Amino acid sequence: MTENDLSVEAITSGLETRFVGQRTIYFPSLTTTMDVARQEALEGAAEGTVVIADEQTAARGRLQRAWITPRGNIALSVVLYPQRERLHTLIMVASLAVSHCIETITGLRPEIKWPNDVLIRGKKVCGILIESDVRADRVNQAIIGIGINVNLDVDTLPEIQSIATSLSHELGREVSRLSLVRQLLEELESYYLESSSGDTVYEQWQKRLITLGKKVRAASATGKTVLEGIAESVDRDGSLWLRLEDGSLTRVIAGDVTLNE
Structure with a gap:
């Protein structure tokens, strides 16, 4: 087994967490880890249960955008009950965990674009999706859901070359997915606690945001409302x-933000 072969045993053996990843479910291929994790939660899965796949065939990111997850990358979802x-x-929690994990394992310095894209040198390396079921005051x-471009060959994907990158592309070498996954699960639990x-956590997240102080274009989830x-x-x-531009302040709760260079 090479370091880039994922398995439940390889991920969980000696994992230094109390609950995140202690129950891990692995699939060679899956439509999306989010759907399986959601079903696991409905069936009462333990907090910290992780669903991970070598490949996702129908993954999606924020605003229902497609997210490419071929083999050699990281696609996982974590069940929580906050x-x-x-x-x-x-x-x-998620964006900080990803950023610190990448920094620890690779030495690269990721930045966060509000609210949850993780960038390296201005290009997206990780997408994060949060889905929750809230009834009244109860979660x-x-x-x-986390997708990291680890060993993605962006040179073969011209449609995303200008906006996305991968860890292997930035470093010029293959990166161990196993080391990243284990570090990521430990970081997730640490920041969650x-x-x-x-x-x-808020203060650390704020410091990592590349968005602050920049001119941006904010679009609503439907795209009908655009603010600059x-x-x-x-x-x-x-x-x-x-x-x-008129000097007034407005609050953006959700949507898509683009940096205007």
Whole structure:
């Protein structure tokens, strides 16, 4: 077995977590890990259950966009049961965990584009999706989906060359998926536990944001509302404050943000 061969035993053996990844379900190929993780949660899966696949054939990112996940990359979903007041921190937890994991294993310095894209040298290397089922004040389940371009040959995909990259492309060598996955699960648990006390996760996330201070274009999920202005700050709930050309401030809760270079 090479370091890039994933298996339940390879991932979980000696994994230094209390619950994240201690139950891991592996598939050689899957439409999307999110669907399986959601079903696992409905059936009462333990918190921290991880669904991971070597390949996803019908993955999607935020705003229902397709996400390419051929073999050699990372595609996983994690089942969590957070308190309602912590739900907004999951995007911070996930993007920080991915950023720190990449930095630790590769030495690269990722940045976060609001709210949850992880970039290297201005190009997307990771997509994150958070889905939750909330009834009244109770979170029945929350699923974090993470897709990382690890050994993706972007040179063979001209349609994404200008906007996406991979760790192997940046380093000029193959990167161990197993090392990344194990580090990622440990980082996810660490930041998730940290998010329950104080604002340290919010503060770290804010420092990693490449968006702040930049001129941006913010589009609503439907694309019908488009705003342009300077990304001024982010609230503790993750929302973005945009300074418009007329000097007014407006709050962006969700949508797609593009940096205007």
